[in-house]
Amino acid sequence: TILVTGANGQIGTVLTTELRARYGKDHVIATDIRKPEAPTGAFQVLDVLDREALFALMEQARPSQVYHLAAILSAKGEQDPQWAWEINMTGLFNILEAAKAFGFKVFYPSSIAVCGGETPRVNTPQHAVLQPQTVYGISKVAGEHWCNYYHKKYGVDVRSVRYPGIIGYQSLPGGGTTDYAVDIYHYAVRGEDFTCFLAADARLPMMYMADAVRATLEIMEAPPEQIRIRTSYNISGMNFTPAEVAAAIKEHVPGFKVDYAPDFRQQIAESWPESIEDEEARKDWGWSAEFDLPKMTADMLEHLRQLDYAEI
Ligand code: VAH
Secondary structure: OEEEEOOOOHHHHHHHHHHHHHHOHHHEEEEEOOOOOOOOOOEEEOOOOOHHHHHHHHHHHOOOEEEEOOOOOHHHHHHOHHHHHHHHHHHHHHHHHHHHHHOOEEEEEEEHHHOOOOOOOOOEOOOOOOOOOOHHHHHHHHHHHHHHHHHHHHOOOEEEEEEOEEEOOOOOOOOOOOOHHHHHHHHHHHOOOEEEOOOOOOOEEEEEHHHHHHHHHHHHHOOHHHOOOOOOEEOOOEEEOHHHHHHHHHOOOOOOOEEEOOOOHHHHHHHOOOOEOOHHHHHHHOOOOOOOHHHHHHHHHHHHHHHHOOOO
């Protein structure tokens, strides 16, 4: 059995579907704080802050792997830092303690949000000084070190990648600074003008959902001896500015109009890298991305047009 926390989230939704395709529908238990409208398989309500309930579920389900995606993202976290810290940290502690008790393998999503302050912003290296500027980023860098600690001290097999901004057609993001990069495609397909909450030149590392899910599965399926870094691996897909993704969409939707009204999320974006270097992930477990901006744009628009939008 495989268990996913945060299974209703932007990544959790797609990862759960992919895990069910690979391991069998009945072998994957999706969990989240509330039931989704239309569950696509086994689902259990789970509040990751409730250690007793979490242990009882792990005792009963005896998963071999847990993908711990439940967390509050960067923009939403800034609205209530204590709440975000509590969910991101106590949730992780409960998962790591359960992994220690029941022996399951853990996937922990980190983020480029661990960077900030003095972190080099261009081609950010794997081993860089990390000075996160958001409670989300602070919680993720603390989480990385706790994962490393539980591995070294208790032998917990926990693995992690630092996700860039993730873009996919299957789900909507929830409260991140990179959410504009998903929304912009929906507006284009609906034939509506788009107002971007970041500046036209706000360059950020990004990755297509298909690549992000594959990276997640590949690091989890790699032999343990290949996983040399037990904090978290840099992984890179592409990087672009809002102006560049707008231009890529205009190739397919000529009349598409975008204007820019940066809000508080612009300051978060300016603290993050513009591009990431992922040599260690390539070397240790054979990572390499497949989607660049043109390929992602064609795939996104094709799927969104099929889903439920009138032909533009
Ligand atoms: C966020 N999508 O914006 C997440 C992610 C790197 C970005 O961590 O908070």
